[in-house]
Amino acid sequence: MTTSTSTICPTGTSEMHLSPQPVGKLSIRNATKIYDPDGVNVLALDNCSMEVEAGEFCVIVGPSGCGKTTLLNAIAGFHDITSGDIFLDDELLCSGTKQAEPGADRIVVFQHGALFPWYTVLENVTFGPLVQGKMSASAAKKEAEEILAQMGLKGISHSYPSEISSGMRRRVEIARAMMNNPKVLLMDEPYRAMDALTKTIMHKNLLDVYDQSRKTIFFITHDLEEAIFLGTRVYVMTTRPGTIKKVIDVDLPRPRDYKILSSDRYLELKQEVIESVHEEAKKAFEAGEREMA
């Protein structure tokens, strides 16, 4: 896609992934979250533990309402957890007594997209460094143009989000995140509403970004094929209360392209994930039926 060999990282830190200490290690230990909206306790996460290595493309799959987004929101700092600890690079991010502050080291790419519609593509991409006061307007603009160009988004910097396609919007959102050189990219079913063809383009693009930057990516999805195609590890969550049921190492070589979709190893892995998720989906479905009755 992009012929450029330079990494998608702000200038000065572009050799980040070559540094001896990769960043973005997430340690989730016994994270538990109880929602209590109507006086009825709902256990969303139950002693959920996982270790995400620095630079890992970590994909979480599981039935609807299993607490995937709850976990992501806790890491992002949108809400607290009831007990347990989450560490980022061995620093306590949040625990039962401390809620994380949202910050530019953990940027979320939202399910329905959250580019500011009132700002142009360029204004969106430069938003982070400018509000943080980390770059001058001209430096930020230059940087943004570079990142957009690397992601194949040249020539749209003065368009508004409503003027470009949904696939482009999602890529601009990733560019906006990469502008901040985050430690972790948190992606909450970012390609859910897209058609299959657009999805393939988005996957390829995201893999390019990942291969060049080796950021830790925490990716939530329902789509099992997407999970295996993208992920380094696939974490299968149980139905609510959510906890990690199974971790599957995806030992497919990188850089990946669509040829691996027909490889035997891919099909084996897919079978393994399907079996694991199917049990949970069945449980979730039956629980849903009981709640209805």
Place this chain on the structure above:
Amino acid sequence: MQTEQTLSGKAVATQDVSVSSISLFFFRLKLWMKSPTPYLTLLGLSLFILTWWLTTEVWQLPRFEKLPGPVSVVKEWVSEDPAYGISIYTPEYYEHIWKSILRVLQAFGLATILGVPLGLFMGWKKTFKDYTFPVMEILRPIPMLAWVPLAILMFPEREMAIIYLTFLGSFFATTLNTLLGVESIDEAYFRAARCLGAKSRHIFFKVVVPGALPFIFTGLQISMGFSWFSLVAGEMLAGEFGLGYLIWNSFILVQYPVIVIAMVTLGVIGWSSSALIRFVGTLLMKWQSRGSSL
């Protein structure tokens, strides 16, 4: 410049849409002229005037016989020597119009300057809303006419009383629509801004204000209508000039065509002021109009 996505992932300029806004205007005008809309608009207006003419001046139906008909109104309106002293050639006519516009501008301006920040703040800070919202909700449904005695008690000078009434009319609409505008902003934008490191003041100026803008402008249009409405009520009760005063005074002096002249003038000015707000809104919200029009 509009671009299209190709499979290779490169953004390619497909067409240059940097056409001037003037040629775009003419293109739209041409499209509009080809559609049935302008002709139906004209037909609708003509039918209305025809009915008015027939009922009042031709058939002189009961209940309509005393009303001024279109012919007598237009004759009076364009007469160089009007029977009742008001036509497009008399300075008094413009004096009335100007006085009313001035009052609306003052009242509407004050309502906007106070109402928009108040609404923004109410939407932004929950505690502040908890204090102010109940008061607003109780005051809002009180009709403007009910305020008249208090307005006169508060402002013995008539001018201030009228402006105060007009202000009240638009203040609530502006404030509540602004509040609604802030509350309509998707939570994801606030979260995204915080993720990107925005502080409170950034969130206020870069998310709350632009996000609420579409609702603010809807509110301003409604509030402009309300302010004309309350202005006329105020001018009828206590005024020496202005279109509302002109209507009431002409009624007392049995100068019926002047009533209709003032009414139609109010209609045209009210409509133009709303159109002006819409226009300013489109200028400020290019991100909305550009996406939908191209």
